[in-house]
Amino acid sequence: MQEQVTGRAWVFGDSIDTDNMYPGYAMRMPVEQAAEHVFYAIRPEFASGVRPGDIVVAGRNFGIGSSRPVAQLFRQLGVAALVASEFNSLFFRNSVNFGLPAVTIPGVHEAIADGEQVRLDIRAARIERLAGGEPLQGAPLPEFVLEIVARGGLMAKLAADGYLPA
Amino acid sequence: MSMTIIEKILARASGSERVGAGDIVVCEIDMTVLIDLQFATMWAPPTRIADPDRLAVIMDHAVPAPTVADADGGVRAREFVKAFGIERFFDVGRHGICHQVIAENGLALPGEVLTCTDSHTCAAGAYNSAARGLGPVEVYSIMCTGRTWFQVAPTIRYELHGERAAVVSGKDVFLHIAGAYGDATNHNIEFGGPGLASLPMHDRRAIATQGAEVSADFTTFPADELCRSYLDERSDRPYQPVDPDPDARYAAVREVDLGALEPYVARPGGVSENALPVSQIERRRVDQCFIGSCANGQIEDLQIAAEVLGGRRVAPGVRLIVTPASQAVYTEAVRRGYVEALAEAGAIVTNSTCGACFGYHMGLLGAGEVCITASTRNFRGRMGSPDAEIYMASPYTVAAAAVAGEIIDPREL
Ligand code: SF4
Numbered sequence: 001m002q003e004q005v006t007g008r009a010w011v012f013g014d015s016i017d018t019d020n021m022y023p024g025y026a027m028r029m030p031v032e033q034a035a036e037h038v039f040y041a042i043r044p045e046f047a048s049g050v051r052p053g054d055i056v057v058a059g060r061n062f063g064i065g066s067s068r069p070v071a072q073l074f075r076q077l078g079v080a081a082l083v084a085s086e087f088n089s090l091f092f093r094n095s096v097n098f099g100l101p102a103v104t105i106p107g108v109h110e111a112i113a114d115g116e117q118v119r120l121d122i123r124a125a126r127i128e129r130l131a132g133g134e135p136l137q138g139a140p141l142p143e144f145v146l147e148i149v150a151r152g153g154l155m156a157k158l159a160a161d162g163y164l165p166a
Numbered sequence: 167m168s169m170t171i172i173e174k175i176l177a178r179a180s181g182s183e184r185v186g187a188g189d190i191v192v193c194e195i196d197m198t199v200l201i202d203l204q205f206a207t208m209w210a211p212p213t214r215i216a217d218p219d220r221l222a223v224i225m226d227h228a229v230p231a232p233t234v235a236d237a238d239g240g241v242r243a244r245e246f247v248k249a250f251g252i253e254r255f256f257d258v259g260r261h262g263i264c265h266q267v268i269a270e271n272g273l274a275l276p277g278e279v280l281t282c283t284d285s286h287t288c289a290a291g292a293y294n295s296a297a298r299g300l301g302p303v304e305v306y307s308i309m310c311t312g313r314t315w316f317q318v319a320p321t322i323r324y325e326l327h328g329e330r331a332a333v334v335s336g337k338d339v340f341l342h343i344a345g346a347y348g349d350a351t352n353h354n355i356e357f358g359g360p361g362l363a364s365l366p367m368h369d370r371r372a373i374a375t376q377g378a379e380v381s382a383d384f385t386t387f388p389a390d391e392l393c394r395s396y397l398d399e400r401s402d403r404p405y406q407p408v409d410p411d412p413d414a415r416y417a418a419v420r421e422v423d424l425g426a427l428e429p430y431v432a433r434p435g436g437v438s439e440n441a442l443p444v445s446q447i448e449r450r451r452v453d454q455c456f457i458g459s460c461a462n463g464q465i466e467d468l469q470i471a472a473e474v475l476g477g478r479r480v481a482p483g484v485r486l487i488v489t490p491a492s493q494a495v496y497t498e499a500v501r502r503g504y505v506e507a508l509a510e511a512g513a514i515v516t517n518s519t520c521g522a523c524f525g526y527h528m529g530l531l532g533a534g535e536v537c538i539t540a541s542t543r544n545f546r547g548r549m550g551s552p553d554a555e556i557y558m559a560s561p562y563t564v565a566a567a568a569v570a571g572e573i574i575d576p577r578e579l
Contacts, residue, residue, distance in 0.1 A: 024524045025525065040552070077330045097304050158306070164212060164213065
């Protein structure tokens with residue numbers, strides 16, 4: 001896992017739900033194609049504009065909703081990490097289990113402007129604006145969660161442990 | 167030992183004497199449920215699994231298969247249950263929405279931990295279990311290893327008092343709570359209090375199901391006499407009811423007077439701080455009415471729909487879709503004449519599936535349409551076009567809207 005990522009922030013508000021990121025109709029599509037529909041209604045330019053290494057920043061209750069694997073679509077698009085003031089616990093688990101870092105840093109969506117360049121230290125749960133200013137600090141993820149992320153998600157761990165055919 | 171219901175269950179499942187908010191525990195999972203979508207989207211046959219007796223496979227979200235990908239998923243599911251000797255396999259024909267099938271077959275009993283690849287798994291909290299939805303890779307991992315971790319969240323307790331009026335259902339109780347208190351992100355919800363005894367099991371299940379809509383981790387009820395007799399009719403597995411300790415610590419204790427409630431409606435977009443008594447809601451004209459889902463496709467819900475629609479007609483220009491929560495509910499509804507009453511009134515009674523609830527098949531909404539649903543979720547775009555509006559209410563209020571052609575107080579009928 002890359003512990004320091006620098007990229008552009010895409011900033012969203014509170015209670016961004018899973019159906020917003022991964023609409024029901026896209027569940028019929030292969031992952032590559034479904035990824036083109038992330039934020040289809042509230043931010044239709046996202047999927048074509050996002051660049052590898054970009055960071056999605058959101059407010060409270062990020063990812064309320066379904067167990068559909070949104071993280072798979074973010075990874076497909078090259079999103080490096082999710083940072084939010086607060087995560088829905090199912091969405092949080094679903095992200096790290098797909099190898100996508102999800103870091104809780106209270107107040108982050110108000111402190112960072114959309115489109116701004118930021119540097120995120122995933123292990124330290126710290127984000128700073130390249131333009132300067134005080135870094136924002138969250139509670140670091142437990143070591144075993146960092147390890148799941150570092151291994152690229154749970155499936156990689158299961159494969160290494162012999163649960164999947166070689 | 168000052169533990170809430172959920173804390174006690176997680177303590178037992180993790181082999182700990184005591185757990186409290188903030189603790190991270192690794193739990194043995196008593197039952198894990200795989201759903202059809204898992205096989206259609208991310209399936210690789212495992213080399214070994216933890217225990218075929220602690221696993222169930224339920225075909226629900228997309229049955230009968232509306233796409234070739236879903237049909238291929240069904241093929242993989244059938245190969246898997248055969249290869250690993252999974253006896254609890256609910257294939258098309260003995261299927262139903264997973265949370266209904268879990269209830270009908272006693273797959274979640276008091277004190278147990280249940281996980282499933284669907285966010286509304288909290289439904290089984292109605293049966294005094296610690297039940298929650300997890301993502302597909304985590305459920306796959308539990309299937310392999312038999313365990314997973316939880317961080318114990320603080321618990322919010324709702325003390326129920328009084329008795330609900332006949333027109334008020336579990337959905338209304340939930341919408342009142344969601345409207346008044348908003349989200350419970352990273353919290354558990356526990357229900358109890360003297361009013362519980364008057365709340366039937368189908369209402370409890372509707373309430374527990376919707377815990378996901380206020381972003382809660384686990385939602386749970388105690389196993390009182392009503393609950394135990396419900397379960398004893400459906401399972402002969404032994405269980406140990408779990409009550410909270412008298413000195414359990416709660417993040418908040420909130421009182422609800424069931425007798426003071428009236429029918430509620432949530433406005434489009436979500437339920438949190440967005441639901442009001444029907445008397446305060448605009449009389450919107452509706453295009454589609456939906457009664458179904460794991461929360462409100464139960465036999466009692468179909469009974470209400472049939473009673474409202476019996477001898478009446480669905481208003482011109484309105485579609486009423488009724489989806490039984492399981493094949494068992496469907497056959498019972500046929501037996502009791504509900505299907506006939508609904509069909510004669512102009513409703514469409516579908517096969518049991520998730521269908522319209524998640525905007526996947528059988529009744530999507532077009533741009534500009536207005537829907538009122540008794541299903542679980544009214545996010546923008548949930549049931550089709552992002553330019554459709556979805557109100558949420560009880561089966562009674564939805565059935566009344568189907569007759570009136572607009573959102574009305576069902577007591578006006
Ligand atoms: S009926 Fe709706 S909420 Fe319930 S399991 Fe199916 S898709 Fe999920």
